[in-house]
Amino acid sequence: MVGKEKELIRTMMTNLSRGAILWLLSQKPMSGYSVVKELEELTGQHLTPGVVYPLLYELEKEGFIVGEWTQKGRRRIKYYSMTQRGIELLNRLRSFLEMPVGEVLREFVEKKNWNAAELPASAPNGDSS
Numbered sequence: 001m002v003g004k005e006k007e008l009i010r011t012m013m014t015n016l017s018r019g020a021i022l023w024l025l026s027q028k029p030m031s032g033y034s035v036v037k038e039l040e041e042l043t044g045q046h047l048t049p050g051v052v053y054p055l056l057y058e059l060e061k062e063g064f065i066v067g068e069w070t071q072k073g074r075r076r077i078k079y080y081s082m083t084q085r086g087i088e089l090l091n092r093l094r095s096f097l098e099m100p101v102g103e104v105l106r107e108f109v110e111k112k113n114w115n116a117a118e119l120p121a122s123a124p125n126g127d128s129s
Contacts (some may be wrong), residue, residue, distance in 0.1 A: 017047070017055055022082070022090045025065055029081035032056055056080060064089055 017039060024030060024038050036052045039045075059065045064086035067078045082090070097105065 013045075014051075014055070017043075017052070018059065019090075019093055021052075021055055021059060022064065022086055022093070025080055025082050026087065026090055029068075029079045031077050031079055033077075035080065059086070 020039055020042055021035060024035060024042075030038065032049070032053055035056065036047055036049055039047050039052060056065070056067070060067050060080070062085075063083055065080045066083050067080050069076050069078050071077075
């Protein structure tokens, strides 16, 4: 995979992960470790703490989630939960996905393999409209 392709996939996965984190935390407060494990289960991808924790910190800094330290035995664990601002963002994301773009995304996900022969032919100037 070349640089631009890799960058596009990385950016898409990062943005999808932000939304998935918000959705997970809307279900119940979770520790960072639990978020990592749940994201792995949801995506089927191995996500390292080095990928997930910066997203948690970013969402916390922006006020979408809040972290609260608790003591469990000798260990301190930070549990993250949604803020009102995070709930509002999640509702806006949900509304966005209910729009026609949601149908496009569903169709995109359902299509397993793309074949150039199946794509519409381009006009001579490269415009396919």
